[in-house]
Amino acid sequence: MADLNTLTIAEARDRLRAGDVTARALTEACLTAIDGADALNSVVHKTPEKALEMADAADARLKSGDAPALCGIPLGIKDLFCTRHVDSQAGSRILQGFRPEYESTVTRQLWDSGAVMLGKLNMDEFAMGSSNETSTYGNAVNPWKVDDRKLTPGGSSGGSSAAVAADLCLAATGTDTGGSIRQPAAFTGTVGLKPTYGRVSRWGIVAFASSLDQAGPMTKSVRDAAILLQAMAGHDPLDSTSADIPVPDFEAALTGDIKGKTIGLPREYRMEGMSDEIDRLWAEGRKMLEDAGARIVDVSLPHTKYALPAYYVIAPAEASSNLARYDGVRFGHRAKLDQGDGITEMYEKTRAEGFGDEVKRRVMVGTYVLSAGFYDAYYNRARKVRALIKRDFDEVFAQGVDAILTPATPTSAFGLGEMADSDPVAMYLNDVFTVTVNLAGLPGIAVPTGLDSKGLPLGLQLIGRPFEEGDLLNTAAELEARAGFVAKPERWW
Amino acid sequence: MSIDKDTAARVAKLARIRVEPDQLDALAGEFNTILGFIEQLNEVDVDGVEPMVSVTPQRLKRREDVVTDGNQPDKVLANAPDAREGFFAVPKVVE
Numbered sequence: 250m251a252d253l254n255t256l257t258i259a260e261a262r263d264r265l266r267a268g269d270v271t272a273r274a275l276t277e278a279c280l281t282a283i284d285g286a287d288a289l290n291s292v293v294h295k296t297p298e299k300a301l302e303m304a305d306a307a308d309a310r311l312k313s314g315d316a317p318a319l320c321g322i323p324l325g326i327k328d329l330f331c332t333r334h335v336d337s338q339a340g341s342r343i344l345q346g347f348r349p350e351y352e353s354t355v356t357r358q359l360w361d362s363g364a365v366m367l368g369k370l371n372m373d374e375f376a377m378g379s380s381n382e383t384s385t386y387g388n389a390v391n392p393w394k395v396d397d398r399k400l401t402p403g404g405s406s407g408g409s410s411a412a413v414a415a416d417l418c419l420a421a422t423g424t425d426t427g428g429s430i431r432q433p434a435a436f437t438g439t440v441g442l443k444p445t446y447g448r449v450s451r452w453g454i455v456a457f458a459s460s461l462d463q464a465g466p467m468t469k470s471v472r473d474a475a476i477l478l479q480a481m482a483g484h485d486p487l488d489s490t491s492a493d494i495p496v497p498d499f500e501a502a503l504t505g506d507i508k509g510k511t512i513g514l515p516r517e518y519r520m521e522g523m524s525d526e527i528d529r530l531w532a533e534g535r536k537m538l539e540d541a542g543a544r545i546v547d548v549s550l551p552h553t554k555y556a557l558p559a560y561y562v563i564a565p566a567e568a569s570s571n572l573a574r575y576d577g578v579r580f581g582h583r584a585k586l587d588q589g590d591g592i593t594e595m596y597e598k599t600r601a602e603g604f605g606d607e608v609k610r611r612v613m614v615g616t617y618v619l620s621a622g623f624y625d626a627y628y629n630r631a632r633k634v635r636a637l638i639k640r641d642f643d644e645v646f647a648q649g650v651d652a653i654l655t656p657a658t659p660t661s662a663f664g665l666g667e668m669a670d671s672d673p674v675a676m677y678l679n680d681v682f683t684v685t686v687n688l689a690g691l692p693g694i695a696v697p698t699g700l701d702s703k704g705l706p707l708g709l710q711l712i713g714r715p716f717e718e719g720d721l722l723n724t725a726a727e728l729e730a731r732a733g734f735v736a737k738p739e740r741w742w
Numbered sequence: 743m744s745i746d747k748d749t750a751a752r753v754a755k756l757a758r759i760r761v762e763p764d765q766l767d768a769l770a771g772e773f774n775t776i777l778g779f780i781e782q783l784n785e786v787d788v789d790g791v792e793p794m795v796s797v798t799p800q801r802l803k804r805r806e807d808v809v810t811d812g813n814q815p816d817k818v819l820a821n822a823p824d825a826r827e828g829f830f831a832v833p834k835v836v837e
Contacts, residue, residue: 350817447798460797489802558782569757576758578830583823592835593758601760609759613769614776616757617745627780632793634786639797673772674779690797715798 253278255416258322258473265311265321272311272321275419276304276365279323282417283367288742291402291411293328293386294336294369303365310363319480320363325412325421328369329376330356330464331453339455340372340384340405343603344581353453354485355422355464362480367418371408374605375572376429376457379679380668381407383607388665391437392738395704398664403433403679409467410437414738420468420477424454426461427560428683431695434467435657435708438697438736440729441467442474442722443683445715446690447492449478450485458567459490461560461687471696471726475499478718494716502719507727508542513650517553518682520659526701527656534654534698534709537731538724548650550641555634556685557677562618562631563688568608569615575603610673639689646714652724653712655682657695661705682710692718694725698732706736745773 253275256264264270280300283292300323307321331337331349338344352360360366371389373381380401381389389407391400392415402411406423410433413421423430425443434441442465449464456462466477479500484493514535519528539545577583577599584598604612618627645653659681668676686693692715695708709728713721745753750770754761761769796802819825824832 347821350814350820445798447800486803486805490796490798492798492800493803552786555783555786558780561776562780562783573758577823578832579818580821581823586833590833592833595833596758597760600758604759609757610769610772610776613750613753613757613759614773617749617753617773617777618780620753620756627783629793630783630786630788631780632795633788633791634783635797636791636794637786637788639794672775674775677779688797 252416254282256419257469258319258419258476259470261322261419266316272304272307272365273301275321276300276323276367279367279418282415286415286417286742289390289392289411289415290387291371291389291408291415291417292325292368293371293408296335296366296368299335300365300367303360307363307365317362318476319359321365322363322419323365323367324359325367325370325409325418326356327406327409327422327424328372329424329455330422331455332356332366332369336369337455338385339376340374340386341603341608342385342582342605343575343600347580351453354450354487355454355481358483359480364480370412370421373405373407374608375455375568376405376424376426377568377607377611378404379428379432379676380404380665382665383605385605390665391662392742393437393662393705394738394741400662401436401665403436403662405429406433406467410434410439410441413437413439413467413469415742420466420473422464422481423467424462424464425687426457426564427687428680430465430467431683431693431710432658432679434695435697436662436706438706438734439467439469440471440474440694440696441465442478442694442718443686443692444478444482444718445692447490448716448718449481450483450488450491452485452487456571458564459571460567461564471722471729472500472503474694475503475722492716497719499719499722502723503726504723505727507538507724510543510651510724511649512538512543512545512724513548513645513653514545515548515550515553515653515655517550518655520681523659526707527659530699530707530709531654531656534728537728538654541727541731546650548645548648548653550645550685552634552637552641553685556638556688557681559631559634559638560684560688561677562627563635565611565615566619566628567615569612569619572608572612575600607673635688638685642689642691651714652721655710655712657682657708657710661701661703661707686712691715692721694721696725696728696732697734698728699734700736745770745777
């Protein structure tokens with residue numbers, strides 16, 4: 250019998266209900282796996298006592314017959330989510346020792362559904378990065394390995410993707426501002442869904458770029474993504490941008506039938522210099538959906554090229570505003586001050602010590618593009634381009650397209666440290682296929698569909714209509730079934 | 743547009759992040775790389791396009807203007823680096 254920590258949510262749920270396993274046994278299996286995986290540096294705050302307490306409570310609920318959807322399912326939580334009385338640092342030194350007095354809406358809903366918290370997961374500092382190398386905890390490491398090199402699990406949700414791929418948990422939460430769920434999922438052979446903007450409450454999640462941030466599930470299967478999204482989603486009066494619309498039954502949407510659906514392939518995503526492997530993967534995905542009865546059409550998203558530059562105005566601008574709160578007064582780190590230092594020195598020293606280089610860079614770029622004289626040239630222009638990017642998608646969907654198929658990433662996972670000498674823009678290019686989706690507020694999912702010649706996972710992305718995650722998940726499940734991706738990283742850690 | 747050392751220093755000041763003088767040249771260089779990348783936006787014809795305010799068409803919800811929270815100063819101060827007698831403590835602000 251396979252180890253319990255390798256189960257999917259759906260499998261564990263059925264076995265918990267059948268009385269075949271206990272939440273305690275599931276949780277213990279995950280805690281053992283976590284303790285044996287320190288080399289991955291994925292779980293950065295372990296909460297074993299809390300986990301066992303929650304597991305016992307879940308077992309009692311299961312026994313009494315009052316078992317909500319996720320009852321007894323052990324999860325890892327990205328460090329960006331505030332969890333009451335548990336360290337919540339957003340991967341930053343400036344929040345060292347921060348233990349919130351409140352629970353984020355998403356995690357509260359998960360615990361209300363009976364889920365069990367195993368611990369907090371590594372991530373790029375304030376979710377700014379694509380390789381988990383900007384974290385104050387050090388790099389998270391990809392469980393996939395094909396030579397001597399340690400590979401990135403992607404970012405910013407790198408601890409989450411590594412934990413799911415290495416079976417340290419049944420599933421994890423992630424957040425995605427420009428690709429931070431989908432790129433790490435693609436790098437680790439797991440499934441990552443970024444819901445429509447507004448589907449999931451942002452309350453209690455440390456803010457990076459508020460008009461782009463969205464939390465979502467990172468799982469071992471598309472079905473699990475549907476189950477976990479169900480528990481995360483819903484209107485929240487505490488987040489004025491959360492959508493006050495009904496949450497459909499996402500799992501029920503997995504009918505296995507996509508006959509007659511129209512799938513668009515955007516010609517602008519065929520980037521110059523794209524590797525043959527990615528090109529082949531994309532063609533195979535097209536064939537799989539065609540075989541499933543979908544109609545494939547070529548579509549055009551003419552402003553795709555401008556998505557990354559627009560993002561690198563809008564996201565830093567919002568970050569510079571959001572991160573103004575880290576001032577050494579109300580929470581987190583405060584620098585030691587010299588005799589005669591006033592409040593300005595306190596701010597400047599605290600922020601210089603507390604923020605890492607990438608965060609400083611983005612806060613300052615954001616400050617610059619918002620400063621008097623440049624606001625129109627940069628910030629307003631970027632918001633106009635963003636409107637055009639969204640219009641591109643609106644027009645494609647208006648033509649009757651149900652979902653759009655693209656590669657998830659330009660390459661497979663790269664080695665930790667390999668990008669150290671590149672300029673910051675080279676790292677930004679990781680998000681070239683994913684960032685458009687955040688700018689347009691759409692749902693997007695990365696599905697593992699194959700291995701490259703080195704033996705590393707590659708994924709495809711499906712982009713759906715706003716608030717139609719059910720339909721998107723159904724198409725993704727068909728792609729998953731036909732790709733038949735079952736490879737697992739060989740244990741070396 | 744090129745950013746020089748003085749502009750980099752001004753931006754760091756505005757962002758309230760201390761940058762040592764010997765690091766300003768490198769910082770200006772990084773800004774220029776990023777801004778060079780952003781310059782591509784100038785190729786786009788944005789005539790008559792409204793800047794996006796909200797990505798979803800819905801109007802922000804309103805609520806009654808009433809107190810919904812409060813009376814928990816201990817919790818508010820629990821994570822403060824320096825809290826005294828129910829207040830956040832900071833260095834002297836006014837002479």
